[in-house]
Amino acid sequence: MKKIVQMMVALCLVVFSTQVAFANADKTTVQDGADITTIKRLAVAAPRYQQVDPQSPDKAMLTQIIFDASRVSHSYVASYDTVAEGIKKASNVDIKSLDRRQAAKVFKENVGNYADAYVVLTVANSGRTTFFFDVYKAGSDELLFTYEIRANSSEGNTVATYNNMCEQFYKHFERAATEQLKNNSKKK
Numbered sequence: 001m002k003k004i005v006q007m008m009v010a011l012c013l014v015v016f017s018t019q020v021a022f023a024n025a026d027k028t029t030v031q032d033g034a035d036i037t038t039i040k041r042l043a044v045a046a047p048r049y050q051q052v053d054p055q056s057p058d059k060a061m062l063t064q065i066i067f068d069a070s071r072v073s074h075s076y077v078a079s080y081d082t083v084a085e086g087i088k089k090a091s092n093v094d095i096k097s098l099d100r101r102q103a104a105k106v107f108k109e110n111v112g113n114y115a116d117a118y119v120v121l122t123v124a125n126s127g128r129t130t131f132f133f134d135v136y137k138a139g140s141d142e143l144l145f146t147y148e149i150r151a152n153s154s155e156g157n158t159v160a161t162y163n164n165m166c167e168q169f170y171k172h173f174e175r176a177a178t179e180q181l182k183n184n185s186k187k188k
Contacts, residue, residue, distance in 0.1 A: 024165065026149040028172050030180060034144040036117075036135070036173070037181045043078040043115035043138070044070075045107055046100070048122040056125070056157035065159065066121055069166030073174060076115075083107065083114050112138035119169075129157055133169045147172050 030036060044066050049059050057065060063080050070077035084095050087110045095103040111118045115138055122132040128151055135145040147169050155161045 024149050024152060024168065026147065026168065026172065028176055029146045030176050031143050031145065034137075034142070035180070036145050036177045037184065039075065039117045039135075039144075039177070041076045041078065041115040041117075042070075042073075042135070043083050043111050043118040044080045045111070045118050045120045046080055046103065048120065050123075050125075052125050053157045057159055057162055061159070062121070062123070062162060065162050066119075066166050069163055070170055072167050073170040075174070077170075078114050083111060086110075086114055108136075108141055114138075117144060121166075125157060128153055129155070129161065129165075131162075131165045131169070133173075135173065145173060145176060 044063065047059065047062050047066065049062055051058050067077065067079040067081075084107075087106065088094050090113070091106075091110065093106055095106050098106065107118075117135050117137050120134045120136065122134070124130040124132070130148065130150045133145075133147040133149075134143060136142060137144055149165050149168055151161055151165065
C-alpha cells in the first residue's frame with residue numbers, strides 16, 4: 001500500500017511539473033474587398049515598439065527578427081534596411097535619422113518602389129506580449145490584412161518568442177492568400 005501511494009505521488013509530481021505546450025492565441029482578418037493574392041513583394045516597416053524589459057530585444061533587433069522570420073515565407077520580403085537604403089540613394093533622405101513620424105511618412109511615400117505591400121508590427125508588451133501585424137497596400141495605404149498573436153503566459157520576452165510569433169504571421173498570411181485564391185477560383 002505504501003509503495004502504491006509513493007508511486008501515485010511521484011506520478012502526480014511528474015504530471016503537474018511538466019509544461020504543457022499550447023498554441024498561441026491568434027486572430028486573422030482579411031479586410032472586405034481586399035485582394036491579398038496579388039501581393040508578391042512585401043516590405044517590412046519599422047515596428048511600433050517600446051522596450052519595457054531590458055532582457056527583451058531592442059527595436060533594431062526586433063526589426064531584424066521580423067525580416068529573418070520571413071524565411072518561412074514563399075514571397076519576396078524586403079527588409080526595412082533595404083528599403084531605407086533605397087530611399088537614401090533615390091531621394092537622398094536618410095529615414096533612419098528622422099523622427100519616428102517623419103520616417104514613417106517618407107517610408108509610406110516611397111515603399112511602392114520596392115514592394116506591393118508593407119507590414120507594420122505593433123507590440124503591446126505591458127502584460128502578456130501581443131503582436132499586431134497590419135499589412136497595407138503600397139501607395140494607397142489601404143489596410144488589407146491583420147493578424148494578432150498573443151504569447152503564452154509561460155513565454156518570456158525573448159528573441160525565440162518574438163521570432164516564433166513573427167514566423168506565425170508569415171505562415172498565416174500565406175494561408176489566407178492561398179484560401180482567398182481557392183475561394184476566387186470557386187466563384188469562376
